[in-house]
Amino acid sequence: EPEVTQTPSHQVTQMGQEVILRCVPISNHLYFYWYRQILGQKVEFLVSFYNNEISEKSEIFDDQFSVERPDGSNFTLKIRSTKLEDSAMYFCASGPSNRDEKLFFGSGTQLSVL
Template identity: 90%
Template sequence: EPEVTQTPSHQVTQMGQEVILRCVPISNHLYFYWYRQILGQKVEFLVSFYNNEISEKSEIFDDQFSVERPDGSNFTLKIRSTKLEDSAMYFCASSVGTSNQPQHFGDGTRLSIL
């Protein structure tokens, strides 16, 4: 069964550094999402992406965040200048369409900011 893959599984970064989280969505999916989960808390929506542009973003997704689909397979989340509070699990998800099509999640990247 096709799956969403994320790399790295764990990223440790110094505060203030830039970090790029990578995702390979399911190949025939058109909608891509990033969510985050702070330890012990709920999963929170960050941003959705379709047709090479942001569809929606949450209040969390401020100017420090950006997303990109640099080629036909990868979908990346960049945090320009990391803060301690950015420490969380970051999940990528994809779906074949909207109209409430299921979103399939990767296993996440654990981001630890020191």
């Protein structure tokens, strides 16, 4: 079964540093998402991406965050200057053309900001 792949599985960084989280969505999907989950809390929506542009973003997704689909296969989330509160598990997800269909999630990148 096709799956969403995320790298790295763990990322440790110093506060103020830039990080890039990488995702390879399922190849025939058109909708891409980033979610995050702070330890012990619910999964929170960050951003959705369709047709090479952001479709929707939450309040969490401020100017420090950006997304990119640089080469037609990868989908990246960049945090420009990490803060301690950015520590969380970040999940990438993708969905097929119909927005109502189920999303497939990757296994996540655990980001630890020290």
